[in-house]
Amino acid sequence: MKRWADLETPCVLIDVDRMERNIARTAGWAQARGVRLRPHAKTHKVIEVGRRQLQAGARGLSVAKGSEAEVFAAAGCDDLFIAFPVVGADKARRLRALAERVRLAVGVDSLEGARSLAAPFAEAGRALDVLLKVDCGLHRVGVDPEEAPALALRLAETPGLRLRGLFTHAGQSYHQSTPEDVARVGVHEGSILAAAAEAVRALGIAVEEISVGSTPTARHALAVPGVTECRPGNYVYHDASQVSLGTCPDDDCALTVLATVASVPAAGRAVLDAGSKTLSSDPLRPRPDGHGLVLGTRSRLQRLSEEHGVIDVADGDTFRVGQKVRVLPNHACVVSNLHDHVWAIRGDEVVDRWAVAARGHVL
Amino acid sequence: MKRWADLETPCVLIDVDRMERNIARTAGWAQARGVRLRPHAKTHKVIEVGRRQLQAGARGLSVAKGSEAEVFAAAGCDDLFIAFPVVGADKARRLRALAERVRLAVGVDSLEGARSLAAPFAEAGRALDVLLKVDCGLHRVGVDPEEAPALALRLAETPGLRLRGLFTHAGQSYHQSTPEDVARVGVHEGSILAAAAEAVRALGIAVEEISVGSTPTARHALAVPGVTECRPGNYVYHDASQVSLGTCPDDDCALTVLATVASVPAAGRAVLDAGSKTLSSDPLRPRPDGHGLVLGTRSRLQRLSEEHGVIDVADGDTFRVGQKVRVLPNHACVVSNLHDHVWAIRGDEVVDRWAVAARGHVL
Numbered sequence: 001m002k003r004w005a006d007l008e009t010p011c012v013l014i015d016v017d018r019m020e021r022n023i024a025r026t027a028g029w030a031q032a033r034g035v036r037l038r039p040h041a042k043t044h045k046v047i048e049v050g051r052r053q054l055q056a057g058a059r060g061l062s063v064a065k066g067s068e069a070e071v072f073a074a075a076g077c078d079d080l081f082i083a084f085p086v087v088g089a090d091k092a093r094r095l096r097a098l099a100e101r102v103r104l105a106v107g108v109d110s111l112e113g114a115r116s117l118a119a120p121f122a123e124a125g126r127a128l129d130v131l132l133k134v135d136c137g138l139h140r141v142g143v144d145p146e147e148a149p150a151l152a153l154r155l156a157e158t159p160g161l162r163l164r165g166l167f168t169h170a171g172q173s174y175h176q177s178t179p180e181d182v183a184r185v186g187v188h189e190g191s192i193l194a195a196a197a198e199a200v201r202a203l204g205i206a207v208e209e210i211s212v213g214s215t216p217t218a219r220h221a222l223a224v225p226g227v228t229e230c231r232p233g234n235y236v237y238h239d240a241s242q243v244s245l246g247t248c249p250d251d252d253c254a255l256t257v258l259a260t261v262a263s264v265p266a267a268g269r270a271v272l273d274a275g276s277k278t279l280s281s282d283p284l285r286p287r288p289d290g291h292g293l294v295l296g297t298r299s300r301l302q303r304l305s306e307e308h309g310v311i312d313v314a315d316g317d318t319f320r321v322g323q324k325v326r327v328l329p330n331h332a333c334v335v336s337n338l339h340d341h342v343w344a345i346r347g348d349e350v351v352d353r354w355a356v357a358a359r360g361h362v363l
Numbered sequence: 364m365k366r367w368a369d370l371e372t373p374c375v376l377i378d379v380d381r382m383e384r385n386i387a388r389t390a391g392w393a394q395a396r397g398v399r400l401r402p403h404a405k406t407h408k409v410i411e412v413g414r415r416q417l418q419a420g421a422r423g424l425s426v427a428k429g430s431e432a433e434v435f436a437a438a439g440c441d442d443l444f445i446a447f448p449v450v451g452a453d454k455a456r457r458l459r460a461l462a463e464r465v466r467l468a469v470g471v472d473s474l475e476g477a478r479s480l481a482a483p484f485a486e487a488g489r490a491l492d493v494l495l496k497v498d499c500g501l502h503r504v505g506v507d508p509e510e511a512p513a514l515a516l517r518l519a520e521t522p523g524l525r526l527r528g529l530f531t532h533a534g535q536s537y538h539q540s541t542p543e544d545v546a547r548v549g550v551h552e553g554s555i556l557a558a559a560a561e562a563v564r565a566l567g568i569a570v571e572e573i574s575v576g577s578t579p580t581a582r583h584a585l586a587v588p589g590v591t592e593c594r595p596g597n598y599v600y601h602d603a604s605q606v607s608l609g610t611c612p613d614d615d616c617a618l619t620v621l622a623t624v625a626s627v628p629a630a631g632r633a634v635l636d637a638g639s640k641t642l643s644s645d646p647l648r649p650r651p652d653g654h655g656l657v658l659g660t661r662s663r664l665q666r667l668s669e670e671h672g673v674i675d676v677a678d679g680d681t682f683r684v685g686q687k688v689r690v691l692p693n694h695a696c697v698v699s700n701l702h703d704h705v706w707a708i709r710g711d712e713v714v715d716r717w718a719v720a721a722r723g724h725v726l
Contacts, residue, residue, distance in 0.1 A: 008451075008454070008726050009451075009726075010725050010726075011725075011726075042669060042670070043484070064533070064669065064670040065670060069366075084624070084625070084670060085625045085626045085634075086369075087623060087624075087625050087636075087684055087685050088372075088685060090625055091371070109628055109682050110626060110627070112683070112684040112685060112687070113625065113626065113684045116684075116685055117452040120562040135628065139629070139632070140626050140628075140634060140666075140668065140671055140673060141626040141634050141671065142626075142627065142628060143628060144629075166592075168510075171668065232567045250538070252370070260450060260451055262447070262448045262449070262450050262475065262476065262504065263448045263472050263473060263504040263505075264504065265473075265498065265503075265504050265505060266507075267471060269502070271448075271503060273450075276643070276645065276697055277697065277700050277723075277725060278725050280639070280644060280645040280701070281643060281645045281646070281697070282639065282644045283644070283645075287546050303503075305503065305534065306405060306700075307405070307427040307428060307696065308503055309449060309726070310503060310506065319651075320480055321450055321473050321475040322450050322451060322475060322476070323475070333669055334640065334644070334669065335638055337640050337669075337701070337724060338700070338701075338725075339723060339725075341722050342430070350676055352604065359549075359723075360701060360702060360722075361642075361705050362373050362637070362640060362641050362670070362701075362702075363371050363372070363373070363374075363453050
């Protein structure tokens, strides 16, 4: 038996029991409401994790980039949605090839962007499925809900495109102060999108998919009548931000970083061999507070440089040089993207090593 | 001729002319003072860049991790310093193998940590070269200067170790308000370490190397009498933080990210296909201000999510969907670590594609 406590540090540990529980719980919510789950694979970028999500009933996977989609398609996932307004002729050519192999859809939020994808499909007498992104309050990408019908009409008329539906993402959930506020954002997310879909249908345009999703809002948004699909990502691992938001308890967090105390140079300060190149610099949400919790202590990483993590030692905690500790990071999705592989563990034991196959696939 | 403007986005561009100028300039400062340059390869993690630094006269390379050292050793770099207080039996075994192939030294800042490395060397009748880390005010790792002589004595007595010298890093330079303050930090950095070395020598212990270095302080610290070696890293590429600190002008910055405008969803907002998985979340230093400058505009990335970069469009700037732009990131070292390769460019032309060979090598 190989024990994770014996692994060289720093490295990423995935608690498979917790992960499987997270997958089953969210799958259950979707199933109970008759909504299709399409987990966002950007969180893990791991084939073995995506397979477990599909085995638990997910319809397909969401990804953020065409190059991520290519990795999961090559591994046998046959239904992929690129939840980003992809643009440009280079991307269009890759999408065209991918659409030969899998059921594919991509996000769009402008006619110019959508047209930049249509040409290779129209030339082949085919159509690329698109979902129109609607802004439900994050104010990142997406059209205002009242602009959705007019753009949907133009998309539906564009040769080489087929409008499959609408999608949104309530990322503003990460900035809410209380779980009640998060729930309200989730209901808003589903309601805004369902209403926009009705307005599009009123123009005689079919809307097959009404797709919502963020981990904090998922269970609230998918319960809104009319919603057909939900795309949470982070739920598979969770992280310190989800705990801070009240999305889950500590013991749902499946991803931790194993690190070693490299230095205890002064009273009140201990330094790990894990910095921003291991944990990322992403802040805790909704309120910034350091760079990760040291499990089993009351201490937190308060400063990171690239390879150093500086712990502000809480009263009563002690750290010694050479000691191994586990860190619960602020944001699991960006941690995955820093590592070539993660260690799958159950209890004290290492059960597998998974490649982060889509790591760094930003194209 | 392949033009970088035709590359698929997002991707990292390295302006080779600027990079070579940066390498030559810093090499010149070191040579003029008779100080050995040991550039920190963590910034680029690229074999081809490290070779250029060595060809320009660098004595060897600095790295942050043993696994980084292994990559550069395999590529033929025969003099490496791991500028981090490495600890533990796993690491010691790897160092022992590496020390057979290259002239190697590692940082230490505690007797416990140093002893954890000594055993495999002592058993083989060999000694690992160590440099004692002294804290010159960053308060990260390293002993206080007045504690250096006592620890140096213990290290010098430890079988399996050979004390090569002292080193420090004035990372607090990144928090200074003016170039004059940065210069003062640099003089302090060199002076503190030179004085600590004298105190160690007063105990009859040889101190062969007195090694300083950060990019903002390099030219000031290496000019302090007694200093023998300097280890800047970021200077090879520079970034928006160096410009903000006054270390260099805009046109010394060699690393940029080519991105595409994916969405212009509202007046005053444009969104790139590059987020924190491309640019990192590292803040601008010394004062946080967004996540990168859009070259040729007065606009800045004000918000990042994993794959979206939200530009707050400045008055007079315009962005259109499909437009390619270049972003000058806040922190080049963490950008390198997110990408599997970078494109080497001269003028409009792509001249090479370099693997980021030590990317993700955190062990």
